[in-house]
Amino acid sequence: MKQYNVAILGATGAVGREMYKVLMERKFPIGQLKLLASARSAGKVLDGHTVEEATENSFQGMDIVLGAASNDLAKRMAPHIKAAGAVFVDNSSAFRLDDGVPLVVPEINPEDAQKHNGIIANPNCSTIISLVAIHALKELSPIEAITASTYQAVSGAGAGGLAELEAQVRAYAEGKPLAAETFPYQIAFNLIPQIGSPCENGYTTEEMKMQNEGRKILHLPEMKVTCTCVRVPVLRSHSISLSVRTREKISVEAAREAIAKAKGCKLVDDLANKQYPMPLDTSDQDLVYVGRIRDDLVDDRALALWCAGDQIRKGAATNAVQIAELLV
Numbered sequence: 001m002k003q004y005n006v007a008i009l010g011a012t013g014a015v016g017r018e019m020y021k022v023l024m025e026r027k028f029p030i031g032q033l034k035l036l037a038s039a040r041s042a043g044k045v046l047d048g049h050t051v052e053e054a055t056e057n058s059f060q061g062m063d064i065v066l067g068a069a070s071n072d073l074a075k076r077m078a079p080h081i082k083a084a085g086a087v088f089v090d091n092s093s094a095f096r097l098d099d100g101v102p103l104v105v106p107e108i109n110p111e112d113a114q115k116h117n118g119i120i121a122n123p124n125c126s127t128i129i130s131l132v133a134i135h136a137l138k139e140l141s142p143i144e145a146i147t148a149s150t151y152q153a154v155s156g157a158g159a160g161g162l163a164e165l166e167a168q169v170r171a172y173a174e175g176k177p178l179a180a181e182t183f184p185y186q187i188a189f190n191l192i193p194q195i196g197s198p199c200e201n202g203y204t205t206e207e208m209k210m211q212n213e214g215r216k217i218l219h220l221p222e223m224k225v226t227c228t229c230v231r232v233p234v235l236r237s238h239s240i241s242l243s244v245r246t247r248e249k250i251s252v253e254a255a256r257e258a259i260a261k262a263k264g265c266k267l268v269d270d271l272a273n274k275q276y277p278m279p280l281d282t283s284d285q286d287l288v289y290v291g292r293i294r295d296d297l298v299d300d301r302a303l304a305l306w307c308a309g310d311q312i313r314k315g316a317a318t319n320a321v322q323i324a325e326l327l328v
Contacts, residue, residue: 125315
């Protein structure tokens with residue numbers, strides 16, 4: 001089997017470390033592996049690999065670069081990655097909506113990956129989890145509109161978010177003041193209904209990603225999405241409440257059958273026996289759990305459902321590695 005030279009840009013962050021883990025788990029055919037990060041992280045050793053500082057010359061000889069870095073670093077390094085002849089699979093939001101840059105969820109639109117011009121974008125984590133949960137419905141009838149509420153774990157804000165929740169819970173138990181730095185307010189025992197920056201329409205940048213990215217991935221430019229994103233005091237895995245309106249009515253039974261067979265999904269839907277998707281069950285694995293499927297009582301052509309998935313794995317690292325697998 002042919003082997004490929006792979007670099008991870010942003011290798012010391014949560015997503016970069018998970019990318020390395022997923023590459024090993026899935027036995028990706030790696031020839032040479034480079035772990036790249038900032039000058040501050042250079043010299044660290046991860047599983048026997050020494051982290052190098054990312055520079056414009058870091059990508060010579062690489063076939064695939066998995067990006068887990070900031071928008072600014074992704075934009076700065078992308079021309080050098082392309083000039084080196086590598087394909088950049090980028091997890092940042094820098095290129096997601098650019099014309100000519102495929103935005104890919106391999107279970108949904110794998111064919112788009114072959115249309116790249118050196119860059120393939122990895123979608124937002126909540127977008128990936130939501131669309132994996134509902135893409136089977138699109139095969140039964142075109143999706144016209146989605147109403148979504150996301151319940152996003154603190155680790156979606158990086159290691160600082162995770163540490164802050166743990167520190168606040170510890171401080172609460174010890175009767176000490178709770179300090180908030182990563183989040184604008186205390187997150188322990190609280191909900192924060194803002195993720196991302198405000199937009200002029202009253203939504204946030206995170207909320208608009210669901211519509212803008214969903215339209216591109218599903219090739220449904222007229223699809224309407226209303227989304228509310230909420231940060232919740234959960235360590236890992238995002239959960240999402242969805243109402244999905246289709247052109248023709250889909251029965252609950254047909255939806256369950258389609259989702260049960262869909263790639264990347266696991267149907268967990270038995271309310272009578274208290275079986276439904278929960279973040280604890282979906283953490284550190286790659287399937288999106290889907291349940292609570294029922295008729296929407298407001299819209300006769302809509303179904304309501306609930307899903308959960310690991311935003312670091314399927315919502316980021318695993319999806320990127322799956323895209324890389326489409327290239328080999």
